[in-house]
Amino acid sequence: MDEFWTADETAFRSRAAAFFGGLSASGSGEAGRPLEEIWREASRPAAEDDAGGPSFGSRLSGRVSVLDEAARSDPKLGRGLLAWLESATPFDPAQHAACELGRLAGTASHVFAAATSAARERGYFSSILMNFRAVQERLARLMAESELARFGACRLCRLLERGDTISAGRETAGLEARAAALAADIRSVAAELLGPAWTESRLPDGDGPSVEERIRR
Numbered sequence: 001m002d003e004f005w006t007a008d009e010t011a012f013r014s015r016a017a018a019f020f021g022g023l024s025a026s027g028s029g030e031a032g033r034p035l036e037e038i039w040r041e042a043s044r045p046a047a048e049d050d051a052g053g054p055s056f057g058s059r060l061s062g063r064v065s066v067l068d069e070a071a072r073s074d075p076k077l078g079r080g081l082l083a084w085l086e087s088a089t090p091f092d093p094a095q096h097a098a099c100e101l102g103r104l105a106g107t108a109s110h111v112f113a114a115a116t117s118a119a120r121e122r123g124y125f126s127s128i129l130m131n132f133r134a135v136q137e138r139l140a141r142l143m144a145e146s147e148l149a150r151f152g153a154c155r156l157c158r159l160l161e162r163g164d165t166i167s168a169g170r171e172t173a174g175l176e177a178r179a180a181a182l183a184a185d186i187r188s189v190a191a192e193l194l195g196p197a198w199t200e201s202r203l204p205d206g207d208g209p210s211v212e213e214r215i216r217r
Contacts, residue, residue, distance in 0.1 A: 114190075
């Protein structure tokens with residue numbers, strides 16, 4: 001995905017990642033600070049950008065970047081920030097789809113990191129036996145799906161920011177379906193490799209089927 005972002009987007013995402021990393025390290029996440037304050041600080045332009053007109057963080061692609069990095073750090077914080085943003089700023093379906101894809105891409109990356117660590121500890125990467133390979137492939141697919149979600153969000157941002165609402169609208173339904181499928185896969189991988197307790201405590205309610213539903217299937 002790096003090749004699809006502009007230099008400004010790459011720099012902004014790096015600053016957002018550093019901000020949420022610091023927030024996580026300090027333990028002052030969603031429960032400790034108002035969401036509006038977190039959003040304002042995460043979206044703040046670099047000092048050299050202050051005199052350059054509207055901040056990148058106020059654009060749709062900037063918002064998607066903030067949600068992606070927030071959810072990568074803490075999936076529940078990503079969900080909380082999206083809910084706050086949509087209550088403060090009316091979104092059309094295409095804008096919502098872009099933000100939801102960004103948030104889910106970050107959530108998938110969070111789960112991938114935790115699940116990969118758990119799989120490694122259990123020896124899933126030390127063998128090519130069939131039952132081990134299935135886990136390896138699920139993790140690889142989750143990471144690929146997260147990158148496709150980022151690409152879909154990037155496409156919607158490009159279309160909307162240049163005013164091509166017709167093309168964005170045509171793509172939205174398919175991308176909404178992709179988002180729903182990714183949400184289900186995230187929860188399924190988390191339940192399988194990290195357990196129901198981790199899944200229910202770390203992932204937002206409403207992202208894909210519940211752990212019990214996944215087990216019944």
